[in-house]
Amino acid sequence: MKAQKTLLSVSVASALLALSLGAAAQTVRIANQGDALSLDPHSLNESLQLSVDSNAYEALVGWNKKLEMVPMLATSWKQMSPTVWRFELRKGVQFHDGTPFTADDVVFTMGRIAADGSDMKAYSNDVKETRKIDSHTVEIETKTPLPILPQILSQVYVMSKKWCEENNAVRPVDRRKGVENTASFKTNGTGPFHVRERQPGVRTVFVRNPRYWGKVEGNVQEVVFTPIANPATRVAALLSGEIDVMEPVPVQDIARVNANANTRVLAGPELRTIFLGMDQKRDELLYSSVKGKNPFKDKRVRQAFYQAIDIDSIKRVVMRGASRPTALMVGPGINGWTDAQDKRLPFDVDAAKKLMAEAGYAEGFEVSMNCPNDRYVNDAQICQAVAANLSRINVKINLQAETKGTYFPKILRRDTSFYMLGWTPSTYDSHNALNALMRCPDDKTGSGQFNLGSYCNPKLDELTVKLGAETDQAKRNAMIKEAFQIHIDEVGHLPLHQQTLAWGVSKKVELTQLADNYMPFKWITLKK
C-alpha cells in the first residue's frame, strides 16, 4: 500500500515536472507593475501600453536594438518636398486575420489617430493630409516642414481598415456615449505576436503569429503577461520562479535579485531625464519668504542651487547606484545628446555660498518645493536629499510631496515655485525636449507646455523653431548644440539624472533591453 502510494506520488510529480518543462521550453512569463489598460494602440499615449501593443501591431518605421531607425511596414521613405513625404509600403504583409496590408490601412490609421476619442492626436498635430498614391505607396503632407516625421510615425501603429469597420472599432473609444470598442479587447495587427487570451488586469497571453512577414530572432512561442502591482510580491514571484521576467526591480532589491542563483538584474540607462525647475517668470514667487522680487530670476541663485546639489551622494544613497547624473536635459540615445556638453558644474558648497552672497542672499531664504511621490524612482527621497543639500547654503525648503494624481494638475497650472519633472522625448530627438521644456511658453502654439517655470530665451526659441524645419542633419545638430549651450550657460533648469532601468530576469532567459523601456517579445530567447 505504502509502496503504491509512493509510486503514485512519484508518477504525479514526474508528470507535473514534464508538464512544466514542456511549457517552459516555449513560454515566457512576464510581470510588470502595470497592465496595458486597453489593447487599442490609439486609446492611450502611454509607454507601457504602446510597448505591449508593439508586439501585435507595427508602425511604418521601427527601431532596432541600438535604437536606430529601421524600416517596418514601410520599406523606404523620402522627402519629395519640405512638407511632403512618400512612403513605399511593404508588400505581402498580412494582418492576423489574413487581410492583406495596403495603403488604405495607413490612410485609415492616420485618420483614426486624429479622430475623437484618440489619445494619440498629438502624433497627428503636424500632419495635414495622408494620401494614397497606389496600393502600396502613400504620401503624407505636413503643415510645416517636419524632418522628424518618420520618428513620430514610429509610435503610430497601423490597424486594418476592414477589421475595424467590421468590428465596431473605427474610433478608439467614445467615452461620451459610453461605447466600448472591440480593439480594446482583441488585436489584429501585423506584428510577430497576436493575443490569444485577454483578461484585463489579470493576464494576457500572446502567441506567435504564423503569418508574420519577417524573421523572428528569439525562440519564444508564447508569452504570458501578468501585472503585479506590489513591488515586494513582484520580486517574490521572480525569486520563487513563478515568473521569468519582471520590471521594474525596486532599487533596494537589486542586490537581492542578483544574489539569487537563478536570477539577475539587467540594468541600463533609461531615456527619461529627471530635473528640477524654478519659476523664473513671476515678479514675486508664490511660495517663498522673499517678497517683492523673485530670486530665481537671478542666474547666480540658480547656479548656486545647482552647485549645492550633491548629485553623487544622491546617486549612491538614494538611487543605490541606479542613476546616471546628467548635465543635459536629454540623455544618451536621444539625437542631439553629446558627451562633450554633458559635463556637470562641480558640486561645490563654498562656491554656491559665494554666489548666494553675491546675489544678496547670504542669509538664504525659504521656498516651497513640489514633488511627486509615486511617479519616478524614489522621487520624494530625491527631493528630501536636495532639501538637505540646500540647507547648507541657508535655503530652507518646505517640501510638499504628493501623489501624481494631484501633483501634475497642480504644477501644470504653474502653481509652483520649485518643482521636479521627468521627461522622455517621444520622438527620440532633442527638438521635442527643447520645444516642450525650454521654449518660452505659448498656449497658442503649445510650445513650452511643460516649461513650468517659464524659462525664456528668445535666441533659444528662434533656434528651436529653425531646427524644427531644418532637414540637413549636421546643421540641425549644430543648432541643437547651440540651443543647449544657451540653456546650460543660463542654468535654465537643474538637471539631475537619468534613471536606470532595472529588469529582473531569470538566468534561462536572454532578452534585449531598450533604453525607451520597450520589451519586444521577438528578441526573447529561452536557453535550453
Added chain:
Amino acid sequence: MGAFVLRRLIQAIIVMVSVAFIAFLLFQYVGDPVVFLLGQDATPEQIRQLRADLGLDQPFFVQFWHFLINAAQGEFGLSLRQGAKVSRLLGERFPATFELALVAAVLALIVGVPMGVYAALKRGSFMSQMFMTLSLLGVSLPTFLIGILLILVFSVWLGWLPSFGRGETVQFGWWSSGLFTVDGWLHMILPAITLAIFQLTLIMRLVRAEMLEVLRTDYIKFARARGLTDRAINFGHALKNTLVPVLTITGLQLGGLIAFAIITETVFQWPGMGLLFIQAVTFADVPVMAAYLCLIALIFVVINLIVDMLYVVVDPRLRVAPGGH
C-alpha cells in the same frame, strides 16, 4: 413585516445616496485624470476638449446629478483609464473578491470557534495562553505585513505555494470561479489566511468571552446539578447560546471582509474589486471609484437588511403588531 422591510429599504436608499454624495465630494481632491490620458505631447486645446467631453468642466452638482441619474439605471459609464464599461469591470472582478471573502470567513469560523471554546474551557492552560497571545499578534499585525511574511516563507523560502494571482479558473456564465481547480485552491490559501487572521482572532475572543459569560449563568449550574455530562453542557447548552451573537457578527463582518480585501488583494495581486479600486484611485478614475463605493455600500445595506429580518424572525418582540391588540 412588509412595512418593516419597506421602511428599511427607504433608509437604505438614503444611505446609498449619502455615500455617493460624500464619495463625489472626495473625488474633487483625487486629481485630474486628463493629464494621464493624453500624454505629454497633447496641445492645450486637446486637453480642454477632452475635459469638456468627459464633463469634467461642469460644476460639482451637475456632475453629481448626472451620476445619480445614470446610477439609478445601473449605468456607471466608462472607466476613464480603461475605456471599458465600469459595470463590466466590476462584474469581472466581483467573483474573485467574493470567493476570497467567503473562504476567509469560513476559515475564520472553523478555526476561530474551536479555539475560543478551548480558551474558555481550559482557561489558564498553556495552550489557551498561547492562543490569547497569538490572537493579540493577529489583531495588531498589519495585513500587508502578514501577507508579505507568508509570501516570503511559503513562496520564496519553501516554494510550496504561489505568491500572486488567482490561478486557473472555471467559467460559469459571467462568474469565474477558482474553487473548482487544484491550482485555484493553491492560489487561495495564502490570501485567504491573510484576510482571515483578523476576523479569526476577533471570533476567537468573542466566543471565549461569551462562553465564559454563559458558563456562569444559572441554567448551566442547574444542568451540572442535574448531572449532565460536560460534553452535553459545554457543547449542547453553552456553545449553542454563544453562537447567536457570533453568527451575527460574522454576517456583518462578511461585508467588512469584502470591503477590506483591498490590502490583501494588493499584496497578492488578487484580481478582485479592491485591486481595481486602488488602481482607479492612483489615476483619478472617478467612474470606477464611485461605482465601487456604491457597490460596497449596497453590500453593507443588504447584509444589514438580511440580519435585521432574521432578528425579526428569531425574536417575536420585534414584530410590528398589526394593531388592535
